Amino acid sequence: MPTNTEHQQTQPVIEFQDVEKRYGNKTVLNDLSFKIERGERVTLIGPSGSGKTTVLRLVMTLEELTGGYVFIDGKPLAYEQRGGKRLPVSKRDQKQLRTRIGMVFQHFNLFPNMTVIENMIEAPVHVLGKSKAEATARAHELLAQVGLPDKADAHPSSLSGGQQQRVAIARALAMDPEILLLDEVTSALDPEVVGDVLQILRDVAATTNVTMLIVTHEMSFARDVSHRVMMLDGGKIIESDDPETIFTKPNNERTQQFLSAVLGND
Amino acid sequence: MDYLDALSMHASRLWEGLLITLQLTLISGILAFIVAVILGLMAGSTRKLVRFPARIIIEFFRGTSLLVQLMWLFYVLPLFGPSLDAMLVGIFALTLNYGAYGAEAVRASMTSVPQSQWEATIALSMSWQHKIRRVIFPQAWALMLPSLTNLWVHLLKGSSIVYIIGMSEFTFELLQLRRTTDWFFALAMVGLIVYFLIALALTQLMRLLEVRAKHRLGRGPSLKEILSPMPPKTPAADNASDTHVTGGAR
Numbered sequence: 001m002p003t004n005t006e007h008q009q010t011q012p013v014i015e016f017q018d019v020e021k022r023y024g025n026k027t028v029l030n031d032l033s034f035k036i037e038r039g040e041r042v043t044l045i046g047p048s049g050s051g052k053t054t055v056l057r058l059v060m061t062l063e064e065l066t067g068g069y070v071f072i073d074g075k076p077l078a079y080e081q082r083g084g085k086r087l088p089v090s091k092r093d094q095k096q097l098r099t100r101i102g103m104v105f106q107h108f109n110l111f112p113n114m115t116v117i118e119n120m121i122e123a124p125v126h127v128l129g130k131s132k133a134e135a136t137a138r139a140h141e142l143l144a145q146v147g148l149p150d151k152a153d154a155h156p157s158s159l160s161g162g163q164q165q166r167v168a169i170a171r172a173l174a175m176d177p178e179i180l181l182l183d184e185v186t187s188a189l190d191p192e193v194v195g196d197v198l199q200i201l202r203d204v205a206a207t208t209n210v211t212m213l214i215v216t217h218e219m220s221f222a223r224d225v226s227h228r229v230m231m232l233d234g235g236k237i238i239e240s241d242d243p244e245t246i247f248t249k250p251n252n253e254r255t256q257q258f259l260s261a262v263l264g265n266d
Numbered sequence: 267m268d269y270l271d272a273l274s275m276h277a278s279r280l281w282e283g284l285l286i287t288l289q290l291t292l293i294s295g296i297l298a299f300i301v302a303v304i305l306g307l308m309a310g311s312t313r314k315l316v317r318f319p320a321r322i323i324i325e326f327f328r329g330t331s332l333l334v335q336l337m338w339l340f341y342v343l344p345l346f347g348p349s350l351d352a353m354l355v356g357i358f359a360l361t362l363n364y365g366a367y368g369a370e371a372v373r374a375s376m377t378s379v380p381q382s383q384w385e386a387t388i389a390l391s392m393s394w395q396h397k398i399r400r401v402i403f404p405q406a407w408a409l410m411l412p413s414l415t416n417l418w419v420h421l422l423k424g425s426s427i428v429y430i431i432g433m434s435e436f437t438f439e440l441l442q443l444r445r446t447t448d449w450f451f452a453l454a455m456v457g458l459i460v461y462f463l464i465a466l467a468l469t470q471l472m473r474l475l476e477v478r479a480k481h482r483l484g485r486g487p488s489l490k491e492i493l494s495p496m497p498p499k500t501p502a503a504d505n506a507s508d509t510h511v512t513g514g515a516r
Contacts, residue, residue: 060385060388060389061388062385062388062389095391095393098388098391099391101389102389103389105382105385105386105389107382109382109383109385109386109389110386111383111386111400111401111405112405112483112484112485113401113404113405113482113483114400122390122392122400122401123390123391123392126392126396126400127390127391127392127393127396155484156484157483157484157485158484171390172389175390175391
């Protein structure tokens with residue numbers, strides 16, 4: 001089991017406080033509160049429509065937070081309480097926090113108008129202000145790490161899905177995020193390349209202390225890589241425990257049902 | 267042959283008319299593109315204060331006829347203040363009129379860039395200007411070119427209307443030629459052929475831009491392949507250009 005005992009900083013890196021997310025009158029998340037510690041790797045599981053992806057999208061500010069608060073390193077990400085009122089935080093503060101967060105998407109979302117290396121250095125140079133030489137060197141390093149050292153000048157459209165996703169992982173890592181959000185990153189891939197992509201993420205988990213919030217249907221990956229697994233159902237966390245407990249002797253009946261349905265198909 | 271005599275007699279004036287038409291088409295075309303981009307970006311903004319003025323300008327210039335705009339600028343505006351040179355008025359009116367149409371093409375093509383691309387720019391913390399300039403616009407560019415080509419050809423033909431503010435552009439000179447020859451020769455032959463050739467040149471130029479834009483998105487052949495005298499064995503250019511950008515999932 002990975003250890004997570006460095007308690008120099010007690011501040012949770014991600015905190016949800018009474019979060020509510022509604023689309024129109026459909027409530028997706030309801031009264032959701034949880035904390036994630038620095039360096040912790042947490043996997044969200046649950047049936048489709050349970051709000052797992054919505055949690056990630058709220059952390060990435062891709063969705064409007066309709067109720068409650070989200071804190072990154074103790075600072076409000078979207079809304080804050082000022083004078084007893086719930087008010088949006090300034091764009092500048094939000095941007096400051098957002099640069100600490102990286103995301104890998106189900107469909108890679110590489111920029112088709114740029115080569116692989118351009119995709120990877122664009123934000124480090126123009127957002128973080130790194131020099132082009134520094135960013136390029138780091139990008140080559142990361143490409144080697146994801147097993148694509150010779151694809152720097154390739155166009156995304158000439159790569160396979162698995163290769164595109166590896167570039168997308170490298171692109172997210174090039175921003176040196178403190179938090180990495182993985183949104184069903186293998187769901188759009190051919191089965192035979194899923195293992196490669198997961199292996200890269202296992203390596204990232206083993207060699208860095210980046211905090212990871214993961215949504216996946218790959219239960220063995222979730223079990224290997226996470227410190228904690230949270231089971232979501234109907235927009236609420238119904239069980240949160242270490243992967244060993246969740247996968248072998250879950251307490252909640254819904255978790256048992258869900259896992260036997262998912263693992264039964266394996 | 268009196269047709270040819272008439273034509274050679276009118277040649278220098280037709281040439282001057284043609285130059286005016288070309289000037290109007292090129293200058294207004296380029297300016298209209300700039301206006302279209304600015305108004306299109308504004309109209310696509312999420313901020314009401316930015317979007318609203320753009321919508322007013324777009325709807326006004328789209329909703330009133332070019333003829334009326336020209337008359338106002340040339341005959342009515344001087345009653346209140348400056349009287350402008352006819353060429354300036356012509357360029358101004360064509361620019362705003364076609365710029366307003368173009369703005370819709372720009373706005374629509376920006377919103378057609380997949381949502382996933384916008385989300386990727388947020389995940390990389392790109393500023394608005396940065397994402398538009400480097401990610402969204404280059405992709406929207408390939409989408410907007412066909413509409414812009416249409417508008418430019420319209421502008422070419424629409425430019426003939428400036429004769430009502432006394433400009434001797436190509437169509438005006440054609441009407442002069444008609445006096446010494448006849449309708450059929452002046453308009454159906456000379457006019458048809460010359461306008462068609464200019465329009466053809468415009469559309470071909472824009473087609474090359476489109477090929478280049480698509481190639482940069484990893485779709486279809488490069489300009490070099492298109493322009494090389496020996497076409498490649500597999501002319502899949504048209505099919506390839508129809509496929510969608512990878513990663514553009516909902």
